[in-house]
Amino acid sequence: MSTNERMQSVPEAEAQAAKMADARDDARAGREELVRVRGLVKHFPVTGSDDVVRAVDGVAFEILRGETLGLVGESGCGKSTVGRCLLRLIEPTRGEISFAGQDVLALSGGDLRRLRREMQIIFQDPYASLNPRLKVRDIVGEPLVIHGIGSKPERRERVADLLKKVGLDPDYMNRYPHEFSGGQRQRIGIARALALNPKLIVADEPVSALYTRALLSAIPIPDPTRRRERIVLKGDVPTPINPPTGCRFHTRCPEAIPECSRIDPDLREISPGHTVACIRVPGWTQAPTNA
Ligand SMILES: Nc1ncnc2c1ncn2[C@@H]1O[C@H](COP(=O)(O)OP(=O)(O)O)[C@@H](O)[C@H]1O
Ligand code: SF4
Numbered sequence: 001m002s003t004n005e006r007m008q009s010v011p012e013a014e015a016q017a018a019k020m021a022d023a024r025d026d027a028r029a030g031r032e033e034l035v036r037v038r039g040l041v042k043h044f045p046v047t048g049s050d051d052v053v054r055a056v057d058g059v060a061f062e063i064l065r066g067e068t069l070g071l072v073g074e075s076g077c078g079k080s081t082v083g084r085c086l087l088r089l090i091e092p093t094r095g096e097i098s099f100a101g102q103d104v105l106a107l108s109g110g111d112l113r114r115l116r117r118e119m120q121i122i123f124q125d126p127y128a129s130l131n132p133r134l135k136v137r138d139i140v141g142e143p144l145v146i147h148g149i150g151s152k153p154e155r156r157e158r159v160a161d162l163l164k165k166v167g168l169d170p171d172y173m174n175r176y177p178h179e180f181s182g183g184q185r186q187r188i189g190i191a192r193a194l195a196l197n198p199k200l201i202v203a204d205e206p207v208s209a210l211y212t213r214a215l216l217s218a219i220p221i222p223d224p225t226r227r228r229e230r231i232v233l234k235g236d237v238p239t240p241i242n243p244p245t246g247c248r249f250h251t252r253c254p255e256a257i258p259e260c261s262r263i264d265p266d267l268r269e270i271s272p273g274h275t276v277a278c279i280r281v282p283g284w285t286q287a288p289t290n291a
């Protein structure tokens, strides 16, 4: 597809985006805000140098109760770091995080422990994240023990329910993680994350070890008669130690123009609930800043 043809498809894409934004607004109406992140920054020091890895550099979003937010991006762009900052598994360099109205970065001690009960994480690597010496029963039931929930038989019943919920046979609860496939181990991690009925689950690539092809084929196609041209990005992701000037994406963006190397676009709300950081998106120039 030539650049010209791609430009011609913009109004169509905009109409579709507007329709999706409307559907999203309807679904969001009246729901309470659960998470609010503003200006989140996480820089990691580089050993033996004054440089820093700009893993996350000014991220803003919110999640309503019952809503799912997907962070999509290439490997190394900072998705896991955002998730770990949310749960305070690592300390952000700057920014604001609120959860159910509480200032997450101001909590400590017992308040932080209570918060951790309401937020759970499912890790990307099901091999490294399950204790190989514990039986599945103890892995899934551990959060209940830590928070003193239920008697021993009640916990056992809850573990059986959780295993059923994620599609595993409760009879497996006396086995060890190594007796399971990668996909099954990920299900064990999911059962554990669900144990305390958390309000928020951060799922760090939780399906990477599940049956990926079947999952991909299950993604609905809005209109099967239309084919989507795949845009393949060229070149490597720039180093987060010394990111490009202007829009960080300009070295690889198929839509870049010379201004993109000078202007670092901030996040702006171009229509209700739809924010973008790109100087070429119609409406961006006039839109209010959202960060
Ligand atoms: N503990 C750390 N120390 C130093 N650099 C890190 C650390 N964790 C992540 N990074 C760097 O931060 C960037 C973002 O990483 P990450 O959040 O894991 O990306 P993603 O999950 O999108 O693949 C990468 O350049 C990575 O190397
Ligand atoms: S500002 Fe928009 S068009 Fe320019 S490089 Fe960034 S994403 Fe591409």
Ligand SMILES: [Mg+2]
Residues within 6 Å of the ligand: 079, 080, 081, 124, 204
């Ligand atoms: Mg990651």
